[in-house]
Amino acid sequence: MMKEYKNLEDFIGTHFIYTYDNGWEYEWYAKNDHTVDYRIHGGMVRGRWVKDQEADIVKLTDGVFKITWTEPTGTDVALDFMPNEKKLHGTIFFPKWVEEHPEITVTFQNEHIAEMEAAREKYETYPKLVVPEFASISYMGQAGVDNEDVISEAPYEGMTNDIREGRYFDENYHRINKK
Helix, strand or coil, X not given: CCCCCCCHHHHCCEEEEEEECCCCEEEEEECCCCEEEEEECCCCCXXXXXXEEECEEEEEECCEEEEEEECCCCCEEEEEEEHHHCEEEEEEEECHHHHHCHHHHCXXXXXXXXXXXXXXXXXXXCCCEEEEEEEEEEEEEECCCCCCCCCCCCCCXXXXXXXXXXXXXXXXXXXXXXX
């Protein structure tokens, strides 16, 4: 039986994999009530991963959660999760420079914040590329709060299948075969 999501306490600590209707695949973790971690497995910034992104996480109504943040790149993100329906709607507001130079962002952001900020100042921001998309959630795992094993390495080909098929985490939601 699938867990029912009603309140923030149900949502915080959940690890998701979802694919937007445009084919972009993302992995996202509600690490605690004010930070998120994520990896990008498909789309124009495939290979990017981030830990401890400050975010505003709220319950809109029973079972519906909105998460918003601004990255050091200047990219704004707004996600509306409906886990009971296994779907979400996301809108990503990419600055012009990210659209034109996505390769700069395809890294472990936490170790390259100065480069992100420098690119944000060097290149044009507007007009922004706005990407509004619905997505289907293909995985929801109960990782718990502040689990550093959830997003702990760069994305690799086949990673999301390893996670979905039980080859990535053990029964306590810790990384199997850490590199």
